[in-house]
Amino acid sequence: MAKIAVLGYGVVGSGTVEVFYKNKENLEKKAGEPLDIKYILDVRDFPDSPYADKFVKDFNIILNDPEVGVIAEVIGGLKYSYGYVKSALEAGKSVVTSNKELVAAKGAELLAIAKEKNVNFFFEASVGGGIPIIKPIHACLEANEIDEIAGILNGTTNFILTKMIREGMDFADALKIAQELGYAEHDPTADVEGIDACRKICILASLAFGRHVYPDNVHTEGITKVTLRDVEYMESFGAKIKLIGCARREDNDEISIGVFPAVIKDESQLAGVNDVFNAILVRGDATGDVVFYGKGAGKLPTASAVVSDIVSAVKHSDTSRSLTWSDSDQSFVRPFERFMCGNYIRLTAKNADAAKASVKEVFGNVEYLSSKNQPENELAFVTGVMSEKEAVDACGKMAESAEVTARIRVLDY
């Protein structure tokens, strides 16, 4: 009999308990032994819950109970989680978590403790909600050297961009609807500024490239500056604007990584991912591009990933798994000014012909785009691949003949 404790009874926590008891019989078959949730930790009281007798307020009761072998941390944030998870692992208990902030900030340290203590630290639910991605990368694509990972990792921003693309709504209105539907928080910063997506691409990059990538070292832009004008130009280019987190293997043991709105051609599997859905593309040297698609958030999808990790932790209770990565310093991440990609650029020209001549001089051959209601003095075009620094410098050089009103990177997935 394996006894489990769930830390936190919010959306994901209550979903975890619900999914666990709904599928208990099947899960026990998979785990090979009886399972039960012994404790639920929450500061609040739930006297009417069918699980009322399981609630505790003191984490030490769980920590000091030798019967508890697996702990599911679904509190979120770092404040309580970090201490709880660390002491649980140090006490020889396996931990599973949905907490992307924790894994992105402390993953290397916690994985090292888990390895030392011969217990598991799993976090499938931290990226992509209910989409299987951590385990497939680790346990199915291991015969590949992974060259790149790119994904639509945040459902809120993808919902907003979908509204802008499909309904010609502007950012502020789309955000308001997202908030009304409960997809965006009252303070939407973590979503719309790319912070949430950054944590997730850090976790994926750490796993794929074997060394911890810290969010502070990742160039991160949100979607607040994406305008309807830019969305409209995409139609003539056959592309969509998506908030992408991406990481690629470079030479010299470095990686490039970033989170930003990006132009994605319609042929890409990422371009057709709409509303609150997520998708993650993994480019392996043997298997080519593989894409994982599904609901990136939500109570039951996320809970199902947590419960799956619980079963894995029980099944492998006697052996530390090979899911791990080492720590790293900043030198692992190549400075973003060397990031290579194409650029979509929109500008307002003093004189359109003169500006076109400058564009030719500064950017070389470009592909001009058009849109309905395009002002006569507005130009929009896509450049060839260049470094971030070259792109910034080139935009600077355009200042004499035009005002650059938008630049969005173009990715090739």
Next chain:
Amino acid sequence: MAKIAVLGYGVVGSGTVEVFYKNKENLEKKAGEPLDIKYILDVRDFPDSPYADKFVKDFNIILNDPEVGVIAEVIGGLKYSYGYVKSALEAGKSVVTSNKELVAAKGAELLAIAKEKNVNFFFEASVGGGIPIIKPIHACLEANEIDEIAGILNGTTNFILTKMIREGMDFADALKIAQELGYAEHDPTADVEGIDACRKICILASLAFGRHVYPDNVHTEGITKVTLRDVEYMESFGAKIKLIGCARREDNDEISIGVFPAVIKDESQLAGVNDVFNAILVRGDATGDVVFYGKGAGKLPTASAVVSDIVSAVKHSDTSRSLTWSDSDQSFVRPFERFMCGNYIRLTAKNADAAKASVKEVFGNVEYLSSKNQPENELAFVTGVMSEKEAVDACGKMAESAEVTARIRVLDY
């Protein structure tokens, strides 16, 4: 040190050896011990191969070598494979295979032997080539009750249909190009008649629903009757015709299952899967729809799945895994005449107005489609959901006022 034997040195076999040695160091880290391929079984001679000293022609050398713990069977077919795999499992060796024919025909029996002998029988490469799908369903979605699985499971037919859709090419011409490019065999029957896709949906359904589904019990149609006329009508419906293998949980412990060309709306993640790519949609009760996309065939993608299974088999050499299903009889599969779906129907009317009146009487409300160059006496429409038997009967009833020239089922994924 884990010693491995590879049975068969064809496309997948040579790819397996190549991927294994290319990533050996990394694979050993994942497996937790040194790995080597000790034998390669093939009837042919490869004197110039760097692995020349590993080749043997007698399977018994491998079977009787106690050092060999894991065998990768990549011969294909049943003739040799079945006997080799069965005796290997009975001798207490783990087996991994890319052989969908073997798993679809003998999966339940071989899994039972593996369980009895406490060894592994893995077959990730048998479905979806390099796309992780078997392990994710088994080890990531176990907190879900799976309601449906549907997929584009055969790259050859998807390539042909893509050519028809994009370039207005007819079936025969598109098949010829597929053959020239090496995507289709000289005898394309197994692909174009749906036999290959049928084996794969049988494996997925067995895994998802826990009981073996035999190909003989599955209604299987290929794409040879799909015409360019039908493809053209899809544009006005906003849909694509795809060869789909699908299985769904029904009441009374039954499943519905079939392989046939199906109309898929453009909004579906399956509609945008083009060329030789595959995609598999899994509908879970907690996680909703999850889609796995990638190259469904090819030397290196398939080999990378075989190698990943080898590592899993080594890692779990001391314990029989829970990946298993039980045997079943025909009663598990609901008769196809009760399969429920919408229908796209095209017909040539004696008199268009009279035929429309009959359509209304026989099918109720339908959605009429249009196409360029539509003959005046041709009608095309999509019906509501009905059973296969109702659809067949209704088409029969139309015979008086029209000739039904096409019927393609409409699926909602």
